[in-house]
Amino acid sequence: MSLKLKALLKSPWVFHLSTGSCNNCDIETLDCLTPRFDIERFGMLLVGSIKHADVLLVSGSCNRMSVERMKALFEQVPKPCLVVAIGTCAGSRGIFKDSYNCPVPLDKIIPVDVYIPGCPPKPEAIIAGAVKLIEKVGGTL
Amino acid sequence: MGKTIIPIGPYHPLQEEPEFFTLTVEGETVVDIDMRMGYNHRGIEKLSEMKTFENSTFVVERICGICSTSHPFAYTRAVEDIFPMEVSMRAKYIRTIIAEGERIHSHLLWLGLAGHFLGYNTVYMWAWKLREEILDVMEILSGNRQAYAMFKPGGVRRDIRSEDIPICLKKIDSIVPTLVMLKKAVLDDPVLHARLKGVGIMSYQEAIDFSALGPTSRASGVARDVRKDSPYGAYQEMEWDMIVTKNGDVFDKAVVRILESFESIKILKYCLNNLPDGEIDAKIMDVPPGEGIGHIEAPRGETFHYVKSDGTNRPLRHKVRAPTFMNLPTYKATIQGETISDATIILAAIDPCYCCTERIAVKDGKGRMLYNGKDLIQLSREKTEKIKKRMGGR
Numbered sequence: 001m002s003l004k005l006k007a008l009l010k011s012p013w014v015f016h017l018s019t020g021s022c023n024n025c026d027i028e029t030l031d032c033l034t035p036r037f038d039i040e041r042f043g044m045l046l047v048g049s050i051k052h053a054d055v056l057l058v059s060g061s062c063n064r065m066s067v068e069r070m071k072a073l074f075e076q077v078p079k080p081c082l083v084v085a086i087g088t089c090a091g092s093r094g095i096f097k098d099s100y101n102c103p104v105p106l107d108k109i110i111p112v113d114v115y116i117p118g119c120p121p122k123p124e125a126i127i128a129g130a131v132k133l134i135e136k137v138g139g140t141l
Numbered sequence: 142m143g144k145t146i147i148p149i150g151p152y153h154p155l156q157e158e159p160e161f162f163t164l165t166v167e168g169e170t171v172v173d174i175d176m177r178m179g180y181n182h183r184g185i186e187k188l189s190e191m192k193t194f195e196n197s198t199f200v201v202e203r204i205c206g207i208c209s210t211s212h213p214f215a216y217t218r219a220v221e222d223i224f225p226m227e228v229s230m231r232a233k234y235i236r237t238i239i240a241e242g243e244r245i246h247s248h249l250l251w252l253g254l255a256g257h258f259l260g261y262n263t264v265y266m267w268a269w270k271l272r273e274e275i276l277d278v279m280e281i282l283s284g285n286r287q288a289y290a291m292f293k294p295g296g297v298r299r300d301i302r303s304e305d306i307p308i309c310l311k312k313i314d315s316i317v318p319t320l321v322m323l324k325k326a327v328l329d330d331p332v333l334h335a336r337l338k339g340v341g342i343m344s345y346q347e348a349i350d351f352s353a354l355g356p357t358s359r360a361s362g363v364a365r366d367v368r369k370d371s372p373y374g375a376y377q378e379m380e381w382d383m384i385v386t387k388n389g390d391v392f393d394k395a396v397v398r399i400l401e402s403f404e405s406i407k408i409l410k411y412c413l414n415n416l417p418d419g420e421i422d423a424k425i426m427d428v429p430p431g432e433g434i435g436h437i438e439a440p441r442g443e444t445f446h447y448v449k450s451d452g453t454n455r456p457l458r459h460k461v462r463a464p465t466f467m468n469l470p471t472y473k474a475t476i477q478g479e480t481i482s483d484a485t486i487i488l489a490a491i492d493p494c495y496c497c498t499e500r501i502a503v504k505d506g507k508g509r510m511l512y513n514g515k516d517l518i519q520l521s522r523e524k525t526e527k528i529k530k531r532m533g534g535r
Contacts, residue, residue, distance in 0.1 A: 016157065017152060018152075018157055018158055018159055018180075018181075019159075019180075020159075020180060020181045020182065020183055020496075021158075021181075021206075021496070022203045022204065022205055022206045022209075022496050023157065023158065023205055023206035023207055023494070023496055024203075024206025024209070024287050024288055025206070026157035026158070026206070027157070027206055027207065027250065027287070028286075028287070029157075030157065030269075031269065031273075034253075034265075034266055034269035034270060034273075035266055035269070035270045036270060036273045048153075050152070060181075061183055063180070063181070063182055063183055065179045065180045065182070066159065066180050069151060069152065069159075069180075073152060095188070095199065095200060095203055096183050096184075096188065096203075098188060098191060099183050099184040099185075099187070099188050100184050100187060101182055101183055101184045102183060102184075119203075119288060120206065120286075120287055120288065122286060
C-alpha cells in the first residue's frame with residue numbers, strides 16, 4: 001500500500017456531494033456525526049472544501065445539471081481518492097431509472113469503491129460501509 | 142463604491158443540497174440576490190404519471206426526505222378528492238400521528254442546523270440527539286426512520302399495534318424535559334438575541350404580498366395554517382394552538398418552530414391515547430375520471446397536489462407545489478440591506494427545501510442552458526411567428 005493511502009486511512013476526511021438526492025441520505029450522513037452515532041471516533045470528519053477531501057461521499061441520482069459539476073469536482077480531489085455511493089439512487093438510480101433527467105448511473109461517470117444500499121441507509125449501515133471501505137483498501141481500524 | 146458579486150455554490154458546505162446563489166454586495170451590505178436551481182430536478186411529476194395510483198405514493202415520497210409524509214399525504218388526499226369516498230377514522234388518526242412526528246423531527250432538524258450556521262454547535266448536537274428519540278418512535282410505528290411508506294389512497298398501509306403505543310408515549314414523554322431545556326437555552330440566550338433579533342425582517346404586508354407559507358408567514362403575524370383553516374386528518378378532534386408571532390425576524394421564526402414542536406407533541410399524544418378502532422384501508426378498486434386537489438400543512442407550509450385521472454389506473458397529470466416554492470422569493474424582502482455575515486442564517490431561516498421545489502427545468506438539446514421566464518416568452522413568440530409563416534398568414 002502506498003504511503004499516501006496508508007496515511008489517508010488513519011483519518012479519512014469526507015466531502016459530501018449531493019447530485020440531486022431527496023435529502024434522506026444527506027440527513028442520515030449528517031446524523032452519523034451527531035452524538036448517538038459519532039463517526040468522528042474513526043477519525044472521519046466532514047470537510048467544507050473538496051481540496052481537503054480523501055473520501056467523496058456521493059448521494060442522489062446524478063441528474064443532468066449535476067453530472068458536469070461532479071466531473072469537475074472529481075478532477076479537483078487530491079488523489080488517491082475513494083468514492084462511496086450512498087443510497088439506492090447513487091448505486092443504481094432505483095426509482096428514478098426511468099426519469100428523463102437521470103441518464104446514467106454514478107459508476108458510469110466516476111469509479112466507485114463502496115456502495116451503501118438503502119433508501120435511506122441507516123446510520124449504522126453508513127458506518128458499516130465506512131469500515132468496509134477501510135478494510136477494502138487494506139487498512140485496519 | 143462598486144458592486145461585487147459573491148457566488149455561493151452549487152456545492153458548498155452551507156446546506157446539504159446543491160443550489161447556486163449570487164449575492165450582489167456593496168461593501169458589507171447585500172443589495173441583491175439571485176439564485177439558480179435545477180441541480181435537484183429528477184422529473185418526479187412525469188415519473189408519477191408513469192406509475193399506478195398506488196405506486197405513485199412511493200415516488201412522491203422521494204420528492205423530499207424531510208417532507209416524506211407531507212407529499213404522500215397531500216397526494217392521497219388529492220386522489221381521494223377525485224370521487225366521493227370516506228377514509229376511516231383510525232386511518233385519519235394514524236396519518237395525523239405520522240405527520241406530527243415528522244413535523245417535530247423536521248423542526249428539530251432545522252433548529253440544529255440553524256445553531257450550526259450560527260456557530261452554536263452545541264445546539265446542533267443537542268437538537269439532533271433529541272431528534273433521534275423521535276426517529277425511534279417513527280421506527281417503532283412505521284418500520285423506518287425516514288421515508289415511512291405509510292400512506293396509500295384510501296387509508297394507510299400499516300396498522301399501529303396497541304402494544305407499541307405505551308412504548309411510544311414513554312419515549313415522547315422522555316424528550317419533553319430536554320426540549321424545554323433546549324427551548325430555554327435558545328430563547329433566553331443573550332448572544333442569540335443579539336444575533337437574531339431584528340435580522341432579516343419580513344413585515345406582515347410583505348408576507349401577504351409574497352404569499353409566504355407556514356412558519357415563515359406565521360412569524361410575521363399571518364395566522365395561516367391549513368390544519369386550522371381547512372381541517373383534515375384528525376386535527377379538528379383535539380385542542381391545539383396555532384403559534385403566531387409579530388416581528389417576522391429570524392428569531393421569531395425560530396420561536397414559532399420551537400413552540401410548534403410542543404403543540405405537535407400535544408397532538409401526537411392525544412392521537413396515540415385516543416386511537417379509535419376500525420378498518421385502516423378503504424380498498425379503492427379503481428379511480429373514475431376527474432380531478433382532485435389535496436393540500437396539507439407540511440412542516441414548511443402548505444403542500445399542494447393536483448391529480449387528474451382519465452379513468453385508467455394511472456394519473457393523467459400530477460402537479461406538485463411545495464411550500465419552499467412560495468417562500469424562496471421572500472429572500473428579496475429579507476436579505477436586502479443586511480450584512481454578508483447575516484446572509485447565511487437569513488437564507489436558512491425559511492427552512493428551504495430545494496428538492497421539494499424543483500419541479501421544472503428547461504433545457505436545450507445538450508442539457509445545458511436554463512431558460513428564464515423572458516426567454517420562454519421569447520421562444521413562444523418565435524414559435525407563433527414560425528407557425529404564422531408556415532400557414533401563410535398575415
